Amino acid sequence: MNPQLKSLIQLQKIDNEIVELERGKAAIPQQIESGKAGIKEKQAQLKKAQDTLTELQKKRKDLENDVIIENDHIAKTKTKLGLVKTNKEYSAILSEVDTVKEKILILEDQELELMEVLERKEKELPSLKSNCKEQEEIFNTYKLKKEAEAERTEKELEIIRPRRSQIGSSLDAKLLGQYNKLFKARDGLVVVLVHEDICQGCHQKILPQQVIDVKMGETVNSCEQCLRILYWEETNESAVPK
Ligand SMILES: [Zn+2]
Structure with a gap:
């Protein structure tokens, strides 16, 4: 997998934890x-x-x-x-x-x-x-x-x-900037899974060619509708039953 994409996934996971902890504390x-x-x-x-x-x-x-x-x-x-x-x-x-x-x-x-x-x-x-x-x-x-x-x-x-x-510092400045901007605009959900051919951020269909690219994971792909960063997980099929 593209190392930048890998870092983006980690960043989203860690931000989820931070958001949850901060919410808990603020309450x-x-x-x-x-x-x-x-x-x-x-x-x-x-x-x-x-x-x-x-x-x-x-x-x-x-x-x-x-x-x-x-x-x-x-x-x-x-x-x-x-x-x-x-x-x-x-x-x-x-x-x-x-x-x-x-x-x-x-x-x-x-x-x-x-x-x-x-x-x-x-x-x-x-x-x-x-x-x-x-x-x-x-x-x-x-x-x-x-x-x-x-x-x-x-x-x-x-x-x-x-x-x-x-x-964050392991990411390209441009990508990090994009992530941070989306983080605010998309209520903290930036890096999302693709399930079948659906973006799990906006639930819109993704073009077949892009699904292939996302599955390969060699480049950083963004959803055309919501601009979120897309990734694929092999266990995805069984993990998210529809
Ligand atoms: Zn989307």
């Missing part, structure tokens, strides 16, 4: 970011529970204050008792006191109900907190794994990139 930050979703969800649940607790505690405080105010009300009303002159006034004051006492009972009932809810909500907190912690641990493990993967990929790239340059 990692997003994968790590997505991995945070679990934590965010658990943290949101915990925050919601904590906010609810704060709100309930405030309501309880308000109810306690209301009870204090109403007790004051009773005390003040009772001081009026010494000043009354008629039975009618006297019973009016007592009835006012009774009304306030009823109000206090209602407030105290509400407070009790609230305390039960509070207690229940407080009991939910530890498990919500441990859920958060668990998710954080899962994420941290995942993140470490992904960071190690990125590092490993970078090391592989550090090894493979010089090999790519080496193969």
Whole structure:
């Protein structure tokens, strides 16, 4: 086989590896970011529970204050008792006191109900907190794994990139230029197999004479339609069944 063609085939193979490694590496930050979703969800649940607790505690405080105010009300009303002159006034004051006492009972009932809810909500907190912690641990493990993967990929790239340059420099400058140009224009697929008489890059038919030339492999042939570089592999027939 033409040594230039051989190098071109190697170059395509190595570029495929590089593209795959780079893609894998580039996807990692997003994968790590997505991995945070679990934590965010658990943290949101915990925050919601904590906010609810704060709100309930405030309501309880308000109810306690209301009870204090109403007790004051009773005390003040009772001081009026010494000043009354008629039975009618006297019973009016007592009835006012009774009304306030009823109000206090209602407030105290509400407070009790609230305390039960509070207690229940407080009991939910530890498990919500441990859920958060668990998710954080899962994420941290995942993140470490992904960071190690990125590092490993970078090391592989550090090894493979010089090999790519080496193969590139073994090519005619013109051919390398052509390859690089096509690499960009043809989405990274430059050197392709011919199967039967079909270019595996653009899937168009190749003229019979060119198929013969490609099979011989003594020259560098380009597809007339897509300009990709063509080659033939003997195992081709069985490797790519149609
Ligand atoms: Zn083609």
